[in-house]
Amino acid sequence: MKQMNKLIVEQKELILNNEDVIIDKILSEELVLQVYGNVSCGVLSIPSISNITIYLHDNAIFNIDLFVHLNEVKNQINIYSEFQTKLNLNYACTFKNSSYLTIKNHIKNNETETNITVRAVEDNGKIEIQAEGIIYEDTYSNFYAEDIKALVINNNSVSISPNLLVKTNAVLANHNATISNIEKNDLFYLESKGLSKESAKKVIKTGFLKGILKLEFLKLGGEGNE
Amino acid sequence: MLKINNLTVKVLDKYILKNFNLEINEGEIHVLMGQNGAGKSTISKVIMRDDTYEVISGSIKYNDENLIDMSTTDIARKGIFLITQNPPEISGVTNAEMLRTSLTDMGKNDMNILEFNRKMTKICDKLNISNSFIHRDINYNMSGGEKKKNELLHMWMLEPKCIILDEIDSGLDVDSLKLVANSILDYYQEFKPSILIITHQKSLVDILKPNYVHILADKKIVKTGDYNLALSIFENGFRSSIMSESEANE
Numbered sequence A: 001m002k003q004m005n006k007l008i009v010e011q012k013e014l015i016l017n018n019e020d021v022i023i024d025k026i027l028s029e030e031l032v033l034q035v036y037g038n039v040s041c042g043v044l045s046i047p048s049i050s051n052i053t054i055y056l057h058d059n060a061i062f063n064i065d066l067f068v069h070l071n072e073v074k075n076q077i078n079i080y081s082e083f084q085t086k087l088n089l090n091y092a093c094t095f096k097n098s099s100y101l102t103i104k105n106h107i108k109n110n111e112t113e114t115n116i117t118v119r120a121v122e123d124n125g126k127i128e129i130q131a132e133g134i135i136y137e138d139t140y141s142n143f144y145a146e147d148i149k150a151l152v153i154n155n156n157s158v159s160i161s162p163n164l165l166v167k168t169n170a171v172l173a174n175h176n177a178t179i180s181n182i183e184k185n186d187l188f189y190l191e192s193k194g195l196s197k198e199s200a201k202k203v204i205k206t207g208f209l210k211g212i213l214k215l216e217f218l219k220l221g222g223e224g225n226e
Numbered sequence B: 001m002l003k004i005n006n007l008t009v010k011v012l013d014k015y016i017l018k019n020f021n022l023e024i025n026e027g028e029i030h031v032l033m034g035q036n037g038a039g040k041s042t043i044s045k046v047i048m049r050d051d052t053y054e055v056i057s058g059s060i061k062y063n064d065e066n067l068i069d070m071s072t073t074d075i076a077r078k079g080i081f082l083i084t085q086n087p088p089e090i091s092g093v094t095n096a097e098m099l100r101t102s103l104t105d106m107g108k109n110d111m112n113i114l115e116f117n118r119k120m121t122k123i124c125d126k127l128n129i130s131n132s133f134i135h136r137d138i139n140y141n142m143s144g145g146e147k148k149k150n151e152l153l154h155m156w157m158l159e160p161k162c163i164i165l166d167e168i169d170s171g172l173d174v175d176s177l178k179l180v181a182n183s184i185l186d187y188y189q190e191f192k193p194s195i196l197i198i199t200h201q202k203s204l205v206d207i208l209k210p211n212y213v214h215i216l217a218d219k220k221i222v223k224t225g226d227y228n229l230a231l232s233i234f235e236n237g238f239r240s241s242i243m244s245e246s247e248a249n250e
């Protein structure tokens, strides 16, 4: 594994150029990430109001894993993808009380690939998740995919609105959203192997979140910034 | 050791077992046979207190404690271990993580990571599965046969005293079946547990040489015998074996 720089980000703009970084904490409410080349980034904590803008410059490949605990958080992520860029955004969160997550993609250029994956686990609270893909007219050869799943105690605690605004036919786009409870059968299974109910629930939830993360470093860590 | 007395069980308003009786003593191997839908898997899960199944009356005693009042976790910690007919896939949770959590929760984790891995590796070798199984998600993307071996990996790590195997032979090719049966036999010889095997497979019965063979029909055990009863079932089917062993053998 490459040595990673661990950052606490107070500034409003960060230039990422062919590097791997772990952001321990974002402190600024507004943050612009300018991405050049091949970049991997992990984010472990965001402030309660967090507007993140991601600019993917021509040919950039950006893998970003977020592993955060949302407690009364409003997080908005705006993404602008330039020519031949590739984005893998994996967002794993637990949520408590009332939080909002909005991910907006503006695809005005061609030959881009976007994969948005969100996993949210309820920790007594609710969340509104909006994922919006806007694919502009006269663009072509873009690929756009959203995959959003929530694991909840109460089915009313999550509202997911995947929104695709496609102004061209020359795009491959799909989205998929599910809300489910912990499988009773899975709980029984783990308890029958000697795990307490609490441990069983915990490993299932953690597994659900960590399953989407690509950065090994994050997987070893705890549950978000708890 | 395990004593089931007049057990009556319902699922969604339907009686599956009525006045079911079975006693398994320490170190005994019992085979339970019966037609599809007879209730074999039901009894295996009721013992572990899967709350899908409603116990109406009767008792399940394990060393004089009534399991009916216990949680699944506590029953597992008493040393009872079930391999279900269709083990679920738990993505995101690795074998190692689950086993370490379990052993720690039970206060039985006296191994450091190195010893733990060494033990896992040894068992993987014996089961003829790759060491990568240690860190694979539980049963996730595994073939039917690999799942059964993966479950045996759990058994060897947790070292239970009473084992229930529900159609462990299903989904296994001939070689894997032999390996699995011999692994169970090795475990038996090392730990002398009580074993309840639910199976339709002659070769498994041949290798494990049960002390008793039972037929489940009409919601209870209707006939108990020895190895010869199993032979009669394999040759003549359930109906004639229930009517009379001697007739069926003619």
Ligand SMILES: Nc1ncnc2c1ncn2[C@@H]1O[C@H](COP(=O)(O)OP(=O)(O)O)[C@@H](O)[C@H]1O
Residues within 6 Å of the ligand: B011, B012, B016, B034, B035, B036, B037, B038, B039, B040, B041, B042, B043, B052
């Ligand atoms: N969870 C369940 N919900 C509804 N019916 C069930 C459930 N489990 C078992 N049954 C029913 O109980 C009967 C016995 O099933 P099972 O114990 O799986 O039989 P076997 O293992 O002997 O083939 C069947 O009629 C089956 O449909």
Ligand SMILES: [Mg+2]
Residues within 6 Å of the ligand: B040, B041, B042, B085, B166, B167
């Ligand atoms: Mg069955």
